[in-house]
Amino acid sequence: MADREYTEAELKELAGKAISQPLVTHIYTADPSAHVFEGKLYIYPSHDIETGAAFDDDGGHFQMEDYHVFRQASPDAPAEDCGVALHVKDVPWAAKQMWAPDAACKDGKYYFYFPAKRADGIFQIGVAVGDRPEGPFKPEPEAIKGSYSIDPAVFGDDDGEYYMYFGGLWGGQLQKYRDNRYDAAHEEPGDDEPALGARVARLSADMKQFAEAPREVVILDEAGRPLKAGDHARRYFEGPWMHKYNGTYYLSYSTGNTHQLCYATADNPYGPFTYRGVILTPVVGWTTHHSIVEFGGKWWLYYHDSVLSGGVTHLRSIKVSELHYEADGSIRTLHPYGS
Numbered sequence: 001m002a003d004r005e006y007t008e009a010e011l012k013e014l015a016g017k018a019i020s021q022p023l024v025t026h027i028y029t030a031d032p033s034a035h036v037f038e039g040k041l042y043i044y045p046s047h048d049i050e051t052g053a054a055f056d057d058d059g060g061h062f063q064m065e066d067y068h069v070f071r072q073a074s075p076d077a078p079a080e081d082c083g084v085a086l087h088v089k090d091v092p093w094a095a096k097q098m099w100a101p102d103a104a105c106k107d108g109k110y111y112f113y114f115p116a117k118r119a120d121g122i123f124q125i126g127v128a129v130g131d132r133p134e135g136p137f138k139p140e141p142e143a144i145k146g147s148y149s150i151d152p153a154v155f156g157d158d159d160g161e162y163y164m165y166f167g168g169l170w171g172g173q174l175q176k177y178r179d180n181r182y183d184a185a186h187e188e189p190g191d192d193e194p195a196l197g198a199r200v201a202r203l204s205a206d207m208k209q210f211a212e213a214p215r216e217v218v219i220l221d222e223a224g225r226p227l228k229a230g231d232h233a234r235r236y237f238e239g240p241w242m243h244k245y246n247g248t249y250y251l252s253y254s255t256g257n258t259h260q261l262c263y264a265t266a267d268n269p270y271g272p273f274t275y276r277g278v279i280l281t282p283v284v285g286w287t288t289h290h291s292i293v294e295f296g297g298k299w300w301l302y303y304h305d306s307v308l309s310g311g312v313t314h315l316r317s318i319k320v321s322e323l324h325y326e327a328d329g330s331i332r333t334l335h336p337y338g339s
């Protein structure tokens with residue numbers, strides 16, 4: 001689906017066969033991170049805009065400037081736009097490209113995490129704090145110390161600890177880091193070398209810093225060997241999400257240039273994780289990015305596609321579909337436009 005152009009007729013047919021419809025149609029939204037706060041669903045997406053910026057492999061066409069938060073009474077209810085929660089002009093350290101965000105709640109305060117490029121073109125991750133799930137959020141003056149790359153996803157474990165998973169290849173700059181240090185000369189490893197992993201760091205008690213140096217998350221294959229960098233159908237690319245189901249930790253993510261949402265499981269938040277399968281086959285549009293949340297005793301996959309914009313890859317729309325687990329804890333693969 002992802003790397004191609006569509007005729008109007010094809011798009012109409014795909015829209016008709018789609019397993020879900022856009023939740024928001026008055027603006028473009030993407031990368032939905034969904035959480036249950038105060039008994040309602042709150043969705044923290046990117047806000048896609050058209051700026052005319054040129055397309056490139058670094059995602060230069062994704063020039064987002066602000067974030068809106070959306071609220072739903074349930075996954076099948078309308079998504080209410082709660083307005084602008086944060087704008088790049090209000091973030092002292094950030095210059096541009098407000099990419100995929102997430103949020104967390106602790107002790108009655110809400111923490112909004114977001115990546116953005118500094119004036120020197122390097123991505124970092126920042127946090128902004130509010131009293132309400134929908135914001136507004138007041139940004140900290142500096143980015144989180146030691147943060148880098150994109151796509152923060154914050155997971156609160158049952159013991160009260162919070163962990164941030166982050167990182168994205170290519171435009172997300174993850175390939176430039178080894179041992180948490182940037183070097184412009186670094187690229188993705190060779191095809192037979194271990195793949196680069198997402199990063200994870202436990203958060204400090206005040207939720208505003210890392211409590212430890214980020215660690216690399218390893219994903220193993222069925223034989224217990226790290227996935228290889230050349231294994232583009234399964235290796236980590238971007239868009240991490242963590243959830244726990246029946247005591248098992250599920251790391252789900254996008255494979256980027258093969259456009260799948262996959263998952264791997266472990267018995268602890270750091271891993272190593274073992275690759276388990278595909279959650280969502282490719283959507284219309286290059287990117288695929290999601291979150292998984294439990295609501296009303298069922299599990300839900302929030303994701304996006306580009307059908308509404310006629311296949312424009314940086315003008316996406318968030319959607320939601322129910323997710324099903326098999327008895328062995330595996331996740332049934334969803335096909336966004338039917339099987």
Ligand code: FUB
Nearest residue numbers: 046062099100239287289
């Ligand atoms: O929305 C900009 C970028 O596209 C996100 O950060 C990635 O995960 C991809 O969805």
